[in-house]
Amino acid sequence: MVLLESQIKLKSGDKAxxxxxxxxDDKKHTLNDYNNYHGILVIFMCNHCPYVKAKVDALNELYEKFGDKIAIVGINSNDSKDYPEDSFENMKVIAKEKGFKFDYLVDNTQEIAKKYGAICTPDPFLFNSNKQLVFHGKIDNAMKPDAIATEKTMSKNIEKLLDGEKIEKDFDPSIGCSIKWKEN
Incomplete structure (x- = not known):
């Protein structure tokens, strides 16, 4: 397992x-599908990473708390040929098992991960209603799979976004497994 910390490609204010x-759900999803929300949280994730598995409850909690105001979208960009646990069919199984109510999309070409500058799982990006980046970083302060979160970083930042407050620290890196890139 290669452990990586998120990097900055998109900067605060950049468009999604x-x-x-x-x-x-076997339907195509576009960024414009989420126009009626106060913001969008795009999380690059996968099925097998222990760092993502450790955040499942936190992701579901974010959806329960904010899903009517903030669109939450999981994107799996991992190479499913070399990592069959991350296949599209397994995404369906995991989403059902874990009770995901947010959209979970597959990035087979890996182009979307590259455009966002995502390099690890989970790698979350929070955008405002104009689809401008306001925060890129961790979901909470539990930075190891077995750690207990004492600060809900993303939840606090979503609340600030919804309250019209500035998020002072717009980059607070997430840590997780590397995205499993296809060999060219």
Whole structure:
């Protein structure tokens, strides 16, 4: 397992890169599908990473708390040929097992991960209603799979976004497994 920390490619204020990706509901999803929300949280994730598995409850909690105001979208960009646990069919199984109510999309070409500058799982990006980046970083302060979170970083930042407050620290890196890139 290669452990990486998120890097900065998109900067605060940058627009969310467009996408058109297949969801586990077998429908195509685009960035414009989320226009009626106060913001969008895009999380690059996968099925097998212990760092993502450790955040499942936190992701579901974010959806329960904010899902009517903030669109939450998981994107799996991992190479499923070399990592079959991250296949599209397994995404459906995991989403059902874990009770995901947010959209979970597959990035087979890995182009979307590259456009966002995502390099690890989980790698979350929070955008405002104009689809401008306001925060890139961790979901909470539990930075190891077995750690207990004492600060809900993303929840606090979503509340600030919804309250019209500035998020002072717009980059607070997430840590996780590397995205499993396809060999060229």
């Amino acid at each position: 890169p467009e996408f058109q990706l297949l969801g586990i």
